[in-house]
Amino acid sequence: MLNALLSIYIGWLLGLVLTTVLLIIFGYDWGPLPHLYVKLVKFVQNFYPHNYPQTHTSWPAIIKQCDTSLLRKHRDDSLSSFYFSETPMLNVFDVCSDAFKAGFEAIIQDQLSVAFDSAPPFYSTLLEHPGRLPFLDTKHRISRRHIFGYFVALLFRYGVLLPIRLSLMFVSFIFSTTAIVAEYFMDMTDEQKLRVGIMNCRLFCAGIGLVAKYHNRQYRPKHPGIAVANHLSPNDIQAIYADIDPNNGYGFTVTGQRQTGLICFIETIAEKLIPTLWVERRSATDRKRFMD
Secondary structure: OHHHHHHHHHHHHHHHHHHHHHHHHOOOOOOOHHHHHHHHHHHHHOOOOOOOOOOOOOOOOOOOOOOOOOEEEOOOOOOOOEEEOOOOOOOHHHHHHHHHHHHHHHHOOOOOHHHOOOOOOHHHOOOOOOOOOOOOOOOOOOOHHHHHHHHHHHHHHHHHHHHHHHHHHHHHHHHHHHHHHHHHHOOOOHHHHHHHHHHHHHHHHHHOOOOOOOOOHHHOOOOOOOOOOOOOOHHHHHHHHOOOOHHHOOOOOEEEEOOOOHHHHHHHHHHHHOOEEEEOOOOHHHHHHHHO
16 A cells, blocks of 8 residues: 555656656746746745734844844834843843844844845744744744644645655756767757757756746847846856747857856856856956957
8 A cells, every 4th residue: 555655656746747847848838837836825824924024114124133032122113122022031141142142133234135125934934833933922823723734835845846846956967968968979059059058947947946927028138139147146047048939049148257166167068058158357368358
């Protein structure tokens, strides 16, 4: 009985992985299903308490605020005003250390994080046991249904999402390696390289669980134009490259600083499949070649 269930489970996962790979290879996708999945996750999370701090101040950012503390802050009053939690104090040292830590959090501020919203805490995204709240006397109470939802989400993440995403990441690695070996022994055309690059980027994005919605596609650069954006990671580039229409016959030229180590290896792989232009900024020759 156990072997039969295990066989069904593995076969189901393999079916999902192979179907996803075939859809990507033939230029299709799952349609609205990934976006419906995101909506379902948001719907489930609405049943859990929202613990975002409420503030109307123009300067609410702290470098890194600790979620667990015996002090609670008057967010609507002042960034430097605190009152003690109603939980009985067990150790004077904990109170002193929390006050010391809160003082540093109130003093050390930056000029960047004020432009962004803080990420939701783990206990409101089902990524952490929901019984762990920052204040024991908080007005929110976690019910058994919340605990049940957490364990269901835990089984789904590690029993379904994790093996599927690892498999897709492995397939994307094998796909890119095979394409590089094939390009070494035979000269691939630019159109073939473009299609291989797009398929590899889409496999990678599927492996990391990316659900993207692309806007204003009419403003994409036209051939032979070039788009340059600073401080993009390889993941960002693959997400942008995955949206290229292979029927156009051209993609993006990836530019960047020539690096060493692992990044140099990734750059070497990339230049085998897609148009690249790596620049050593200290070299006048490279800078002139880039401008030309």
